Amino acid sequence: MGLDKPPNRPVKTADTIFGIVEFLLESGGSGVKEIAESQDLAQSTVHSHLATLLDHEYVVKEGTTYRLSLKFLDHGMEIRERLRLTRASQRIIEELSDDTGEVVWVVVEEHGQALYLLKSSGENAVQTRGRVGRRTTMHDIAAGKAILAHLPDSTVDDIIESFGLPERTEKTITEREALYQELKKIRDQGYATNDGETTEKVRAVASAVLFEGEVCGAVGIAGPKHRLTGKKFHDSIPSKILEAVDTIELNLEYW
Incomplete structure (x- = not known):
């Protein structure tokens, strides 16, 4: 593919x-x-x-x-609501944002870019670069990397050739081999992280949503670096996301 x-x-x-x-x-x-x-x-x-x-x-x-x-809005909203992933995940990400207090995103890949499909904001959510409908590069956001980790190498190569690996901050992965090492780590641990790779003071955690053996999107949580620290960043937030993804994948089976 x-x-x-x-x-x-x-x-x-x-x-x-x-x-x-x-x-x-x-x-x-x-x-x-x-x-x-x-x-x-x-x-x-x-x-x-x-x-x-x-x-x-x-x-x-x-x-x-x-x-x-606003006819474009009508088309976009209609297309989004027809997606099985939208129906399977909307309630789940609302519960996740209520639980964590942070902003939760559902992101999909389209034409080699990450597209912010859904958003749910918790009581402590901060504004990030993302907005529903926005397209961005995949290598520098947690949800994008989570998706890339489950795409064939040939597709990842095509994406890199088309969009490159532009540097957003000093922490952004900008070398192909380093990205492939990161993607292997993501597959092994089941989730991706973004430690200031897009915006210096923002961290994020995301996990891919799989359906019938293929990746159909990712769920991610983003928040300020001073809140997403230590065990919360490396343990509790990933655990909550993995639980949410499991529920979404189950919903996809019966939706």
Whole structure:
């Protein structure tokens, strides 16, 4: 299993529309002139594509500014709710966040990146880099490493080739061989840790969720370094996550 390969003959019109959509997402909204300049297109071409997106309700026009509509939210929420992993884990991560007081994430792999699928915040939860729907590299977060540990080596190689191993902090794994050693350790102990590899003052613990012999995601807990210390970081939090994952995997069998 490797990363999905792009088609040999991409459709130019589709490329143009998705380029406009991505720019509107990054900019938060722009006028025709700015969009045309960013995409190296004629303003008349941009206007035609925007008219199509507007007609299908994928953009909203406010004066001379176009922005993406909440129709994308509707699609994303519907897709998420259809996933078996969502239904099997939602209640479990809520119980886990209540128990630990920290933020709990369910993360999945899509197109070689980690995607934050679900979040549940305990009473002491702190804000981290993650947000539901966000995509990020896999090698520097606990949940991403937990997933990588259960993917074929060929897929891991493809992911590294596509996204590299960028350094987030001084503790980030940036060498391929070091990553493979870490993944073996994760398989042996059953969970992954992140000791300041993404953000210096944040630690996390995560374990992969397996279904029918394949990894379908991971559950992770993140919190400030001063709270996730000693036995809590290396024993009690991993134990709670492993228990939660066992329940989720059981739910997947009957959902």
